[in-house]
Amino acid sequence: MEIAFYIAGTVAVAATWMVITRHNPVHALLYLNVSLLAHAMLFYLLGASFAALLEIIIYAGAIMVLFIFVVMLLNLGKETAEQERKWLKPKVWVGPTVLAAILFAEFLALVLSSGQGAYSPAVVSPRELATALYREYLIGVELAAMLLMAAVVGAAHIGRHKKLVLHRFLQEEKEKEEEKHEEAVL
Amino acid sequence: MNEILKYTLMIVIILFTLTTIAAWLIWLERRMLALWQDRYGPNRAGPFGLFIVVADTIKLFFKEDWIPPFAEKAVFVFAPAIVAAAVLLSFVVVPFAPDILVADLDIGLLFFLAMSSLGVYSIVLGGWASNNKYSLLGALRGASQMISYEVFMGLSLMGVVMLSGSFRLTDIVMAQKDFWFVVTQPVAFVLFLTAGIAETHRLPFDIPEAESELVAGFHSEYSGMKFGMFFIGEYLGIILISAMVVTIFFGGWLGPVLPPVVWFTLKTFVFIIFFILLRASLPRPRYDQLMEYGWKIILPIALLNLLVTGGFTLLKN
Amino acid sequence: MISLLRSIGLIFLHMFRKRETIQYPEEKVVLHPRWRGRIVLTRDPDGGERCVGCYLCAAACPVDCISLQATEDEHGRRYPAFFRINFSRCIFCGYCEEACPTYAIQLTPDFEMGEYNRQNLVYEKEDLLIDSQGKYPGYNYYKVAGLSAGVKGKGEGANEEPPVDIRSLIP
Numbered sequence: 001m002e003i004a005f006y007i008a009g010t011v012a013v014a015a016t017w018m019v020i021t022r023h024n025p026v027h028a029l030l031y032l033n034v035s036l037l038a039h040a041m042l043f044y045l046l047g048a049s050f051a052a053l054l055e056i057i058i059y060a061g062a063i064m065v066l067f068i069f070v071v072m073l074l075n076l077g078k079e080t081a082e083q084e085r086k087w088l089k090p091k092v093w094v095g096p097t098v099l100a101a102i103l104f105a106e107f108l109a110l111v112l113s114s115g116q117g118a119y120s121p122a123v124v125s126p127r128e129l130a131t132a133l134y135r136e137y138l139i140g141v142e143l144a145a146m147l148l149m150a151a152v153v154g155a156a157h158i159g160r161h162k163k164l165v166l167h168r169f170l171q172e173e174k175e176k177e178e179e180k181h182e183e184a185v186l
Numbered sequence: 187m188n189e190i191l192k193y194t195l196m197i198v199i200i201l202f203t204l205t206t207i208a209a210w211l212i213w214l215e216r217r218m219l220a221l222w223q224d225r226y227g228p229n230r231a232g233p234f235g236l237f238i239v240v241a242d243t244i245k246l247f248f249k250e251d252w253i254p255p256f257a258e259k260a261v262f263v264f265a266p267a268i269v270a271a272a273v274l275l276s277f278v279v280v281p282f283a284p285d286i287l288v289a290d291l292d293i294g295l296l297f298f299l300a301m302s303s304l305g306v307y308s309i310v311l312g313g314w315a316s317n318n319k320y321s322l323l324g325a326l327r328g329a330s331q332m333i334s335y336e337v338f339m340g341l342s343l344m345g346v347v348m349l350s351g352s353f354r355l356t357d358i359v360m361a362q363k364d365f366w367f368v369v370t371q372p373v374a375f376v377l378f379l380t381a382g383i384a385e386t387h388r389l390p391f392d393i394p395e396a397e398s399e400l401v402a403g404f405h406s407e408y409s410g411m412k413f414g415m416f417f418i419g420e421y422l423g424i425i426l427i428s429a430m431v432v433t434i435f436f437g438g439w440l441g442p443v444l445p446p447v448v449w450f451t452l453k454t455f456v457f458i459i460f461f462i463l464l465r466a467s468l469p470r471p472r473y474d475q476l477m478e479y480g481w482k483i484i485l486p487i488a489l490l491n492l493l494v495t496g497g498f499t500l501l502k503n
Numbered sequence: 504m505i506s507l508l509r510s511i512g513l514i515f516l517h518m519f520r521k522r523e524t525i526q527y528p529e530e531k532v533v534l535h536p537r538w539r540g541r542i543v544l545t546r547d548p549d550g551g552e553r554c555v556g557c558y559l560c561a562a563a564c565p566v567d568c569i570s571l572q573a574t575e576d577e578h579g580r581r582y583p584a585f586f587r588i589n590f591s592r593c594i595f596c597g598y599c600e601e602a603c604p605t606y607a608i609q610l611t612p613d614f615e616m617g618e619y620n621r622q623n624l625v626y627e628k629e630d631l632l633i634d635s636q637g638k639y640p641g642y643n644y645y646k647v648a649g650l651s652a653g654v655k656g657k658g659e660g661a662n663e664e665p666p667v668d669i670r671s672l673i674p
Binding site: 050053054057060065 | 261303313314
């Protein structure tokens with residue numbers, strides 16, 4: 001199983017690298033998807049099968065589709081790819097990369113110095129996960145629920161119809177009817 | 187070694203059977219549709235017109251496999267493969283009989299939901315890569331429809347999970363020894379069936395394709411065997427949803443006298459034929475109506491069903 | 504919701520209805536006598552060609568699928584030297600039949616004229632001319648009207664009075 005872990009890890013790293021270097025946004029998103037699937041595989045191999053499938057259902061199956069959805073609507077053509085190419089100059093990426101590389105080296109040193117971590121995945125069943133979430137981490141779940149509630153209320157607020165917009169013919173008719181109504185009242 | 191051989195053989199047999207059945211479903215659908223429209227349907231090639239499928243397949247293979255010059259080539263080729271692959275992967279967890287299944291995952295139901303959520307990509311990418319406005323519109327509709335109905339599909343199944351106490355599909359089947367879940371969870375069954383039709387974008391809910399408005403929608407640029415993949419994918423989807431309905435709500439392989447596989451097949455075919463009957467009888471709703479059904483009717487009912495089931499389970503304990 | 508279930512049920516019950524399909528090659532369609540199908544050239548009761556080569560059919564044809572060439576025999580009777588209908592163009596509208604003054608060209612209840620070679624759909628006079636009087640049995644144009652062309656003498660036609668002897672004083 002260890003070999004499967006390393007294969008999935010390599011795929012994840014390679015796919016993520018491709019995400020950064022692609023110029024076409026849809027291709028980049030597709031590589032991101034592959035990367036997410038590889039991550040799900042890693043989760044599964046580490047015994048967190050529930051988390052693995054949630055990763056696929058929520059990230060790969062829903063959120064990435066929405067990303068692609070938006071990118072499709074923007075109709076990004078050759079110009080964007082050109083722009084991306086321009087933006088991806090060494091001048092731009094060298095700085096962050098060097099800094100990230102320093103952090104990575106530090107991380108590697110720490111990991112290597114802490115001795116060989118034995119690969120012994122503890123399988124977590126959905127039942128255990130549920131009890132953990134709703135007993136020990138209940139406050140966390142409730143807080144997340146409140147955040148989501150706020151997001152839903154915000155979305156409903158933005159998405160609600162402000163007022164009825166009538167076509168000008170219908171507008172005129174409506175005004176006439178109102179006048180009649182007023183006359184009748186008088 | 188023996189174990190591996192057994193599994194490989196099982197996988198090959200299941201794969202072969204499924205693709206064969208999916209192909210013959212073309213014939214079945216045409217005959218059944220004809221039956222309900224006072225016609226005969228294809229009855230010339232071979233006995234009962236059964237060989238029409240062979241003729242169709244040969245035709246599809248020999249058609250020009252055309253990629254339009256304006257299409258996004260790599261994604262265009264890649265998209266039809268996803269649909270068949272995603273559906274076939276879902277069959278990994280379907281228990282056809284106690285000893286005929288590929289993998290008895292303890293998260294089988296979630297695996298099915300995950301794979302069916304990946305099926306959206308074939309529509310979205312196919313429509314986008316075709317670089318055609320009708321295809322793009324079909325892709326947009328398909329994406330929003332399938333994402334929405336996935337939510338209700340998952341939610342409607344959670345009541346069953348509560349009652350059986352497991353995501354494992356064999357456990358769900360075994361939990362129906364006394365009662366089928368369609369008795370205890372009738373609302374969930376109706377919701378799941380509706381969501382399943384929307385997931386496979388079958389006929390009352392085929393708005394991503396909508397021949398009359400979008401000229402076949404996301405696959406209007408596809409031809410030859412690439413179109414065939416979409417076609418087979420759709421029929422595999424029908425089999426999958428029918429099989430899942432049977433597994434979850436109709437006691438899977440359980441049944442008297444006959445061997446389990448036969449029961450499973452019989453029940454599945456009843457639902458496949460029901461799918462075809464829906465195609466024969468119902469008109470296509472408008473796109474906004476579909477979304478409204480989903481979010482304003484199905485979602486509240488699913489949540490309410492979940493709540494009531496939860497309450498009952500608590501009371502019983 | 505109820506209406507949806509009702510329509511599903513109704514459609515299901517259609518399973519037990521009678522089929523509307525006619526199993527064509529084994530079971531033929533009922534074609535009525537006035538059905539507009541394959542065009543033929545008919546003959547009069549004496550076995551002579553009815554067509555007098557007046558070109559009215561060719562003129563009436565909206566798709567210009569008829570072509571002919573008129574000629575005369577030794578009695579002065581006109582007939583077509585060739586008569587050609589291109590059935591790959593013909594739309595079976597029946598205008599030629601309506602235009603024909605001698606009931607020569609007629610449409611018949613027959614549509615089974617498929618060909619593998621498109622050129623075979625061009626019918627020549629020998630393909631068109633049939634040994635029958637078609638829809639108007641007993642009708643002979645030259646016996647009703649027309650100039651003397653070896654079929655009838657002067658004043659022998661239907662509803663025709665014998666010629667007046669202009670040299671006689673008797674009325």
